[in-house]
Amino acid sequence: MNLAELEKGQSIGTREIPVTRADLVRYAGASGDLNPIHWNERFARAVGLPGVIAHGMFTMGAAVQLVVDWAGDPGAILDYQTRFTKPVPVPDAEGAGSPETGGSVVTVSGKIAALDAEASTVRVDLAVTAPDEAGKDQKVLVKAQAVVRL
Amino acid sequence: MNLAELEKGQSIGTREIPVTRADLVRYAGASGDLNPIHWNERFARAVGLPGVIAHGMFTMGAAVQLVVDWAGDPGAILDYQTRFTKPVPVPDAEGAGSPETGGSVVTVSGKIAALDAEASTVRVDLAVTAPDEAGKDQKVLVKAQAVVRL
Numbered sequence: 001m002n003l004a005e006l007e008k009g010q011s012i013g014t015r016e017i018p019v020t021r022a023d024l025v026r027y028a029g030a031s032g033d034l035n036p037i038h039w040n041e042r043f044a045r046a047v048g049l050p051g052v053i054a055h056g057m058f059t060m061g062a063a064v065q066l067v068v069d070w071a072g073d074p075g076a077i078l079d080y081q082t083r084f085t086k087p088v089p090v091p092d093a094e095g096a097g098s099p100e101t102g103g104s105v106v107t108v109s110g111k112i113a114a115l116d117a118e119a120s121t122v123r124v125d126l127a128v129t130a131p132d133e134a135g136k137d138q139k140v141l142v143k144a145q146a147v148v149r150l
Numbered sequence: 151m152n153l154a155e156l157e158k159g160q161s162i163g164t165r166e167i168p169v170t171r172a173d174l175v176r177y178a179g180a181s182g183d184l185n186p187i188h189w190n191e192r193f194a195r196a197v198g199l200p201g202v203i204a205h206g207m208f209t210m211g212a213a214v215q216l217v218v219d220w221a222g223d224p225g226a227i228l229d230y231q232t233r234f235t236k237p238v239p240v241p242d243a244e245g246a247g248s249p250e251t252g253g254s255v256v257t258v259s260g261k262i263a264a265l266d267a268e269a270s271t272v273r274v275d276l277a278v279t280a281p282d283e284a285g286k287d288q289k290v291l292v293k294a295q296a297v298v299r300l
Contacts, residue, residue, distance in 0.1 A: 021186075021189075021190065022184050022186065025175055025178050025179065025184055025189050026178070026179055026184055027179075028175050028176070028179055029175065029176055029177075029178055029179010029180055030179055034172050034175055034176060036171075036172065039171075039175050039189060040171065040242065042242060042243070043243075092190065092192055093192070093193075
């Protein structure tokens with residue numbers, strides 16, 4: 001990829017990332033973050049959440065994969081930061097006999113927000129949304145910005 | 151520990167092992183066994199279980215710790231086998247405001263079942279029980295036998 005071929009405002013693509021409770025259980029074990037808000041509906045509601053929510057770092061990590069794949073190398077991501085604005089509720093599947101699916105879908109799209117020819121880097125800004133408990137899409141990360149070395 | 155000091159029928163002790171859903175989430179991640187029967191109440195009931203149950207291998211592993219501590223060395227366990235007879239239901243905590251505790255208690259006791267002076271080994275048989283969904287203690291492992299090198 002050549003900096004000269006890129007321009008500000010250019011899209012690097014869009015991706016839909018399914019998130020299930022099984023993903024959160026796996027992430028809880030991998031991260032060591034066993035906070036029950038990420039796997040226990042009763043507990044999550046008791047502390048005022050709409051239900052089980054994804055780990056913020058899970059969402060952040062899942063979202064940047066779009067940039068990693070675009071850059072072709074995880075090591076090319078020099079900097080990545082974001083603010084967590086809204087939770088990502090991850091509903092259970094419904095119905096007593098239904099298989100274990102349910103879940104949510106996080107939608108990520110990225111665009112070139114700045115180019116630095118001298119440093120040979122670009123900044124990719126991500127728009128990251130997921131449905132809230134009423135099904136309305138919300139920005140779940142803001143100022144999600146990755147600096148990529150070309 | 152000296153084989154001559156041990157005799158058949160002798161107790162190596164008893165232990166109560168608390169098991170919570172957080173333990174199962176941790177174990178799911180560590181083992182890679184993400185079967186929802188170990189963390190999803192709805193799913194567990196849908197497949198005919200009394201609720202979320204512990205991983206059999208979790209119970210088996212937790213139970214043998216009594217023998218490991220008695221032997222003083224995990225490497226001294228030469229052989230360990232069991233049959234899984236009853237599930238270990240692990241209830242959620244109760245009440246909307248309650249902290250994330252709940253859970254079950256597995257009770258393990260061990261006794262010397264056989265001595266082999268020539269091989270310098272003993273066989274420890276474990277009795278492993280846990281309350282069923284009605285609160286009645288059940289044998290959850292049978293023929294749980296560990297061969298220990300002295």
